[in-house]
Amino acid sequence: MTPDTAAHPASDSLPNDASSNTAQASSERFSPLHQAHVDAGASFTDFAGWQMPVRYSSDLAEHHAVRTKAGIFDLSHMAEITVSGPDAGAYLDYALAGKLSTIDLLQAKYSLILNDAGGIIDDIVVYRTNAEDYLVVANAGNRVPAFEALSARAARFDVTVTDQSDDVALIAVQGPVSRAILEATAGLTVDGELAELKYYRALGGTFQDSDVLVARTGYTGEDGFELYIDVPAAAALWDALRAAGEPFGLVPAGLASRDTLRLEAGMPLYGHELSVTGYPAQAGLGRVVNLAKETDFIGRAASEEGPPADAPVLVGLVAAGKRAGRADYPVFRSADAPVAEGVITSGALSPTLGHPIAMAYVAPGLARLGTDVFVDVRGTRIPATVTQLPFYKRQK
Amino acid sequence: MADKTELQYTAEHEWVLVDGDTALVGITAYAADKLGDVVFVELPAVGSSVAAGTVVGEIESTKSVGELFAPVNGTVVETNDAVVDSPELVNSDPFGAGWLLKVSFTELPTLLSYSEYSALVGE
Numbered sequence: 001m002t003p004d005t006a007a008h009p010a011s012d013s014l015p016n017d018a019s020s021n022t023a024q025a026s027s028e029r030f031s032p033l034h035q036a037h038v039d040a041g042a043s044f045t046d047f048a049g050w051q052m053p054v055r056y057s058s059d060l061a062e063h064h065a066v067r068t069k070a071g072i073f074d075l076s077h078m079a080e081i082t083v084s085g086p087d088a089g090a091y092l093d094y095a096l097a098g099k100l101s102t103i104d105l106l107q108a109k110y111s112l113i114l115n116d117a118g119g120i121i122d123d124i125v126v127y128r129t130n131a132e133d134y135l136v137v138a139n140a141g142n143r144v145p146a147f148e149a150l151s152a153r154a155a156r157f158d159v160t161v162t163d164q165s166d167d168v169a170l171i172a173v174q175g176p177v178s179r180a181i182l183e184a185t186a187g188l189t190v191d192g193e194l195a196e197l198k199y200y201r202a203l204g205g206t207f208q209d210s211d212v213l214v215a216r217t218g219y220t221g222e223d224g225f226e227l228y229i230d231v232p233a234a235a236a237l238w239d240a241l242r243a244a245g246e247p248f249g250l251v252p253a254g255l256a257s258r259d260t261l262r263l264e265a266g267m268p269l270y271g272h273e274l275s276v277t278g279y280p281a282q283a284g285l286g287r288v289v290n291l292a293k294e295t296d297f298i299g300r301a302a303s304e305e306g307p308p309a310d311a312p313v314l315v316g317l318v319a320a321g322k323r324a325g326r327a328d329y330p331v332f333r334s335a336d337a338p339v340a341e342g343v344i345t346s347g348a349l350s351p352t353l354g355h356p357i358a359m360a361y362v363a364p365g366l367a368r369l370g371t372d373v374f375v376d377v378r379g380t381r382i383p384a385t386v387t388q389l390p391f392y393k394r395q396k
Numbered sequence: 397m398a399d400k401t402e403l404q405y406t407a408e409h410e411w412v413l414v415d416g417d418t419a420l421v422g423i424t425a426y427a428a429d430k431l432g433d434v435v436f437v438e439l440p441a442v443g444s445s446v447a448a449g450t451v452v453g454e455i456e457s458t459k460s461v462g463e464l465f466a467p468v469n470g471t472v473v474e475t476n477d478a479v480v481d482s483p484e485l486v487n488s489d490p491f492g493a494g495w496l497l498k499v500s501f502t503e504l505p506t507l508l509s510y511s512e513y514s515a516l517v518g519e
Contacts, residue, residue: 043429054459055432058432058433058487059432059433059459060435060458061433063458256432256458256459260458322435322436322456323436323456324436324456326461348458348459349435349456378461
């Protein structure tokens with residue numbers, strides 16, 4: 001038995017080969033919660049240079065726990081960059097694809113850092129933490145390019161851009177009983193009612209003596225929260241959340257389940273669905289690029305021009321059976337077409353739905369909903385159908 | 397569950413239980429753990445000839461795909477239907493109910509002992 005490393009070649013994909021857990025790269029980094037994961041019996045994986053939990057016991061059990069009860073994730077590898085100063089709003093309107101100057105205090109917004117060619121340097125979530133303070137949360141693997149781009153764009157604005165990633169930990173509690181768990185967590189107080197906190201809104205608060213930002217955001221397709229806290233207090237918060245969550249069925253969940261959860265929810269992952277050479281419009285993120293913005297922003301001209309008419313577009317694929325198409329598997333228009341007209345970017349046997357699902361870039365001619373295509377699964381062409389994203393939507 | 401110390405092993409993380417001229421084959425707990433939850437198993441047809449070192453099946457988890465190699469030259473005499481119906485047996489009982497196939501052979505190649513395999517995986 002030899003795990004097939006070619007199934008997931010992207011650098012920030014979840015690893016699958018037996019060697020990845022034993023290789024000790026000199027550059028590896030550890031979460032402030034590392035010891036808690038070791039104590040909980042986690043298996044680790046390299047993710048953008050970090051040793052992070054891939055699973056604690058079972059990917060599937062962790063996935064199902066998030067869909068039916070709750071899971072707790074360590075996301076401390078993600079990058080936190082603060083933007084502060086009188087020009088913070090105007091600066092972000094220039095530096096990012098969206099309009100951030102007008103979001104409310106403690107509102108969150110999904111946005112993109114584009115380059116001049118309209119390609120995606122990173123996809124991010126931006127929080128307004130004060131009138132003149134914003135928090136930009138970037139992917140772990142894009143910490144450096146995101147910070148460099150944001151820094152370079154600050155030159156003519158009265159703002160300070162600071163990489164706080166080493167000082168900030170991030171814990172996510174996701175699943176239908178998440179709110180009850182946070183409300184039961186000893187030492188955690190928030191400045192308001194979690195019951196009234198809307199999606200993509202946040203509240204300040206404290207845990208013991210540390211400030212905490214509690215946001216109703218996530219990457220799983222379930223209700224849930226993300227908690228930002230200073231590194232020294234993170235382990236105690238993790239323990240308190242787990243203790244409060246135990247009666248509710250909360251389990252620690254690793255990056256393997258996080259990946260299948262976000263895939264079912266149709267959420268793109270940088271390095272798979274998003275890249276520096278891809279346009280937002282190709283990934284279905286045209287709405288994130290605010291061309292109605294009155295002011296110029298990096299990537300605006302290229303975004304107005306848009307991708308070429310024949311550029312591949314991101315679609316969802318579903319198939320019958322159990323054999324899943326995976327990242328980099330080619331997509332064909334027929335069982336015997338000689339040339340591929342698409343490629344899968346993420347794929348798995350959906351734990352919730354029980355059949356294979358995938359996201360793929362395909363030629364525009366294959367992108368219409370209901371189009372029948374074929375995925376080459378290691379030499380066998382398996383039929384699949386273009387379908388609406390997301391694959392899974394929770395009942396509200 | 398077979399006694400792990402009595403089994404022979406391959407460098408591809410498979411175990412072999414020899415009984416006369418048949419070899420019962422499965423993957424090790426180490427391999428099952430690295431794969432994660434197994435969700436699909438494809439095994440060769442009963443009666444098919446297999447050559448040692450060639451791919452004869454696939455083991456898929458939610459996150460990855462593993463190839464199953466034949467550890468010996470021979471003929472497949474039985475496959476585990478239970479594991480095809482319930483792939484999670486590979487995780488829950490890799491050395492027992494999660495066995496994969498039985499091969500009749502005429503000559504047994506040199507395989508790894510328990511201590512040699514343990515050294516290979518660093519356990």
